[in-house]
Structures are given as structure tokens and as C-alpha cells.
Amino acid sequence: MRFPLVRWVLLPRMAWHARHLAAEFGPGMNARTARAMARLARHPEGHEYAMLHLNSEECAG
Numbered sequence: 001m002r003f004p005l006v007r008w009v010l011l012p013r014m015a016w017h018a019r020h021l022a023a024e025f026g027p028g029m030n031a032r033t034a035r036a037m038a039r040l041a042r043h044p045e046g047h048e049y050a051m052l053h054l055n056s057e058e059c060a061g
Contacts, residue, residue, distance in 0.1 A: 014038050 014035070022034040036050045 014042065017041065 015038075018031065018034040018038040021037050022029045022031065025034075033054060036054055039046060040050050
């Protein structure tokens with residue numbers, strides 16, 4: 001699988017944003033939810049995908 005260079009450059013920024021969101025929320029937010037929220041903040045058009053992702057996590061847990 002190949003990823004564009006832009007993705008590798010921006011990935012740390014999204015990870016930082018996810019960690020920041022999780023820290024603000026407190027111990028009740030897991031890493032997957034924080035990543036989905038960080039991605040939605042930058043790409044709101046991915047709302048349906050994020051909801052599917054988060055709902056599948058809810059069903060699995």
C-alpha cells in the first residue's frame with residue numbers, strides 16, 4: 001500500500017490534535033474516538049464514514 005507524502009507529513013498534526021482532544025475531554029475518551037473527531041474537524045465531509053467507524057466500535061465493545 002502506498003501513501004502520498006502529504007499524508008505522512010500531516011499525520012503527526014492529526015495525532016497531536018487527537019491527543020489534545022482526548023486530554024481536554026478526560027479519561028472517558030478512547031484514542032479511536034479522538035482520532036475520528038480530529039479527522040472530522042479537518043474533513044467534515046467524512047461525517048458518514050466517521051459515524052460508521054464509531055458505531056462499529058460501539059457494537060464490537
